[in-house]
Amino acid sequence: MLEPTNLDIRHTSGAALEQILVDNIYEGLVTRTQDNQIEDRLASSHEISPDGLTYTFTLNEGITFHDGSALTSADVVSSYEAVKTDAAVQGNTEFAGVESITAPDEKTVEITLASPDQNFLFALTGPAGLVFKTGDETDLKTAENGTGPFTLQRWSKGSAITFARYDDYWGQKAGLAQVVFQYIPDFTAGVNAALDGSVDVLTAVDPNLVSQLEDSGQFTITTGxxxxxxxxxxxxxxxxxxxxxxxxxxxxxxxxxxxxxxxxxxxxxxxxxxxxxxxxxxxxxxxxxxxxxxxxxxxxxxxxxxxxxxxxxxxxxxxxxxxxxxxxxxxxxxxxxxxxxxxxxxxxxxxxxxxxxxxxxxxxxxxxxxxxxxxxxxxxxxxxxxxxxxxxxxxxxxxxxxxxxxxxxxxxxxxxxxxxxxxxxTLTALTPGVSGFPKDSINSRIDLAGITKTAG
CATH class of the missing domain: 3.10.105.10 (Dipeptide-binding Protein; Domain 3)
Incomplete structure (x- = not known):
């Protein structure tokens, strides 16, 4: 994993941000599974009109931002209007065909396209589709105010980023109280950190070094x-x-x-x-x-x-x-x-x-x-x-x-x-107590919510 240069996923491109922030800190109306299938997230359901032009989303109940304020359809509208109108916002080109974004009521969002776009719903599973609080003044480069199952606890630049479980999360609570992403500069150092017990999971294992982990007998290796x-x-x-x-x-x-x-x-x-x-x-x-x-x-x-x-x-x-x-x-x-x-x-x-x-x-x-x-x-x-x-x-x-x-x-x-x-x-090494760690597509996002760890 590469360490992000900043945490502002609205204005900064790159897999380093999407990998850790999407679905963990920030969420969109829809998301995607490890095998790239689209599923509802902040939306409880969605409908596409027969002509392929109108997308109607119904929001889940009880969603709050990490500052405690309730999410409404107005937040979705303001987030997506920014994507549509500001070329500096990630996903702007993917919203080129969006004609209107409206909120008929507090729980409903309607998006109308100028012409059908087979990729539009998938675009909403990426940074373009993330929802932010209207008028929020949080400095997104170093802080956050998302709706996801984790909050940002601290960022030790050049070393580690720590997430904490958000106990007021609207959906199923995360299985871990805390997750630490350690950024290790090279593959050999990563293997050494795994072998000495410094990490529970090592992602992006160098295939040429994987035998060292296998020979130790301490790890399960998954190929994603x-x-x-x-x-x-x-x-x-x-x-x-x-x-x-x-x-x-x-x-x-x-x-x-x-x-x-x-x-x-x-x-x-x-x-x-x-x-x-x-x-x-x-x-x-x-x-x-x-x-x-x-x-x-x-x-x-x-x-x-x-x-x-x-x-x-x-x-x-x-x-x-x-x-x-x-x-x-x-x-x-x-x-x-x-x-x-x-x-x-x-x-x-x-x-x-x-x-x-x-x-x-x-x-x-x-x-x-x-x-x-x-x-x-x-x-x-x-x-x-x-x-x-x-x-x-x-x-x-x-x-x-x-x-x-x-x-x-x-x-x-x-x-x-x-x-x-x-x-x-992608090869991932897991210690025996870790379960639920995603296997596929983790180079583009690591959904942490379903991971658990037992003492071992």
Whole structure:
């Protein structure tokens, strides 16, 4: 887990905040389960009109903010109006199609869209959908006033964040009186902290170190599914990556099965949609391991001796880069690895598109829309994909929407717009007394309420 830079989830993006704050400190009308299914949260129920334009939510009874004030539909309206009208608020772009947000009474919220949006309800399960007190003057960077089962007790910056159970919680009370998130700077130090009894749960265990925990006999290790897409991005508008033959050759040169084995966890992934998201299809037929064909394609493109640079955030370690250097060398491609701080990656690659190849874990669920955005850092521009994506979002039937996404995803993979090295798995080590700790999707949120610990 990465430590947040501040706690203001309204104005700060990133999985570090969503992982610990959503459902624990702050809540939305709806939330999502570990397998990405949508369920009601602050709302006791919701209805969508037959034309897909009007969403009506009924609030649960007895909800209070942590300062003791009662939540009403007016708080939802003011929260969502801020998302809709303020570009600085997280989720603003996801509310672009919202026409009106009203409260017919204290327990009812009505949201009307200009046109159907298959992803809108899912967007409400993220930061865009969180509800805050109207006119609250809490400094959200260092404090909070949510409705969740926990309150913020203290934050020792650079070390730990402590939550305490909120005893006046409107729903089922949390199983733990206190939870401490310890931020440990590297994987080895994390394993050592687990072995010496400093932590009860270690998340994001390095697969190459997991045997130390298993050999100790003190831990249960769970392997969880994620929507983490380990993406080898190609700059589609910069030579030589603007030539599909070169992109295809690079994909064919990678032994994906061996790469997953080297990483130590995860599954192969040959397209932009992971198994937990709508539109998934096994696309392994598109780019099977074939170094001979890779060489032939490079020869055809006139670039048999190719020098490329991979820009990679330094915290990802060396395994992926080492495998790519080795695999590419076998087809005559020399790969230079440029390790950079994440802030540099955001500035150079993400913002200014100044790169040839890049590697990053795209962890957000249902983010296929990036492939329908020619201005995104991939530089991928296919009008057919954009059309299919737009149709999928306007489609009222979820199954029909998923079919459209599936078609679009196959085109993206067949265009060799990138390579998807693997779908990440997350390893968690638990001491015997801990039960109810979530297993899947904890890279994007850790729902703490159902966790219990017995003395051991």
């Amino acid at each position: 599914r994620t929507t983490d897409k380990a993406t080898l991005a190609f700059n589609n508008v910069r030579a030589p990556l603007d030539d599909q033959r070169v992109r295809k050759a690079l994909r064919l040169a990678i032994d994906h099965e061996a790469l997953v084995e080297a990483v130590g966890a995860g599954e192969t992934l040959y397209g932009p949609i992971p198994e937990l998201d709508p539109g998934y299809e096994d696309l392994s037929d598109v780019a099977p391991y074939d170094p001979d064909e890779a060489k032939a394609l490079l020869n055809e493109a006139g670039v048999e001796e190719l020098d490329l640079t991979l820009t990679i955030p330094s915290f990802y370690g060396t395994t992926v880069a080492q495998v790519l250097v080795s695999d590419f060398a076998k087809v005559g491609v020399s790969l230079e690895v440029d390790r950079v701080e994440f802030a540099t990656w955001l500035e150079d690659v993400y913002k200014h598109h100044d790169y040839q190849l890049s590697f990053v874990l795209h962890v957000e669920p249902r983010d296929f829309g990036n492939w329908a955005n020619p201005d995104y850092y991939f530089g991928y521009d296919n009008p057919k994909v954009q059309e299919l994506y737009a149709q999928s979002q306007a489609e009222l039937d979820p199954d029909a929407s998923a079919e459209l996404l599936k078609k679009a995803a196959r085109i993206v993979s067949e265009d060799d717009a990138a390579d998807w090295l693997y779908n990440g798995a």
